[in-house]
Amino acid sequence: MIIDCPVCGPRHLAEFSYGGEASRTLVAMENTDREDWSTYVFARQNPRGPHEEHWQHSGGCRSWLQVRRDVTTHRIEAVRLIGPFAGETGS
Amino acid sequence: MAESMIAWPLDGHLPAGRHGAGSGEAPLSLMELRPGSIVEVGCWPDTLNRMRIVLPQLSRNATLMDLAPGRWWLVSPGAGLAQELERGIDPGLGAVVDLSDARAVLQVSGPATLELMSRLVPLDFGADRLSPGCTAETVVGHMGVTLHRTAPDCIEMYVFRGFARSFVHSVRQAAAAFGYRVG
Ligand SMILES: [Zn+2]
Numbered sequence: 094m095i096i097d098c099p100v101c102g103p104r105h106l107a108e109f110s111y112g113g114e115a116s117r118t119l120v121a122m123e124n125t126d127r128e129d130w131s132t133y134v135f136a137r138q139n140p141r142g143p144h145e146e147h148w149q150h151s152g153g154c155r156s157w158l159q160v161r162r163d164v165t166t167h168r169i170e171a172v173r174l175i176g177p178f179a180g181e182t183g184s
Numbered sequence: 185m186a187e188s189m190i191a192w193p194l195d196g197h198l199p200a201g202r203h204g205a206g207s208g209e210a211p212l213s214l215m216e217l218r219p220g221s222i223v224e225v226g227c228w229p230d231t232l233n234r235m236r237i238v239l240p241q242l243s244r245n246a247t248l249m250d251l252a253p254g255r256w257w258l259v260s261p262g263a264g265l266a267q268e269l270e271r272g273i274d275p276g277l278g279a280v281v282d283l284s285d286a287r288a289v290l291q292v293s294g295p296a297t298l299e300l301m302s303r304l305v306p307l308d309f310g311a312d313r314l315s316p317g318c319t320a321e322t323v324v325g326h327m328g329v330t331l332h333r334t335a336p337d338c339i340e341m342y343v344f345r346g347f348a349r350s351f352v353h354s355v356r357q358a359a360a361a362f363g364y365r366v367g
Binding site: 100101102103104105107108152153154155156174177178181182 | 228229232251252253254255306307308313320321322323328
């Protein structure tokens with residue numbers, strides 16, 4: 094599998110670390126509802142098809158990316174840089 | 185005086201002479217580089233454009249390497265570059281970290297350089313991604329490495345100093361298939 098890092102260009106899977114499903118939103122810290130936290134921590138969409146996920150280019154530029162990957166075919170449909178330098182390409 | 189106290193990370197791990205396969209002129213040459221300064225400079229998202237203008241002016245004769253948005257390395261033969269940059273970069277503009285003693289640097293050169301690299305790193309040297317002058321961060325046997333291609337047949341590799349021995353072992357093993365010279 095090859096991910097086209099917006100900073101580094103196409104790189105092999107060996108350089109990346111999976112960072113989990115990207116569509117979850119963190120529960121507010123003052124919220125103590127067990128159901129809300131249980132859903133946040135454990136519930137996943139686990140689709141068969143396109144999936145929004147976080148990846149870090151840990152063996153490269155260290156950037157965090159949001160990747161839309163079809164989990165049945167590993168086809169990467171979109172990659173974008175997230176975090177403070179979101180939208181930048183290259184250095 | 186202090187200079188003679190420095191223990192370079194690859195000292196003793198690159199014995200001089202011709203090693204590995206073949207005989208006659210070796211297609212590879214390995215050498216430890218000993219830059220006096222390696223400095224990382226970072227900036228904030230809102231100072232990115234200003235840093236892109238300021239940094240080349242401050243870098244003078246240092247080699248400026250682009251690593252990622254808001255992250256650069258500067259390498260120079262002489263010591264003291266970090267202190268010099270700190271004077272020109274206030275915390276509102278960015279941050280300066282001296283890495284001079286934190287990396288081992290190995291230079292590979294010769295006609296088999298790219299063939300050797302293709303056995304070490306998962307980069308596509310066939311595509312025109314890492315043309316001479318370019319920088320890339322990647323992995324060699326799970327060790328993070330920063331590559332700088334300084335000429336078509338010459339690549340400099342920077343690794344964490346603590347990985348120096350394992351790293352040079354990996355490179356020497358891969359290079360032995362071609363034959364290489366040290367010194
Ligand atoms: Zn990258």
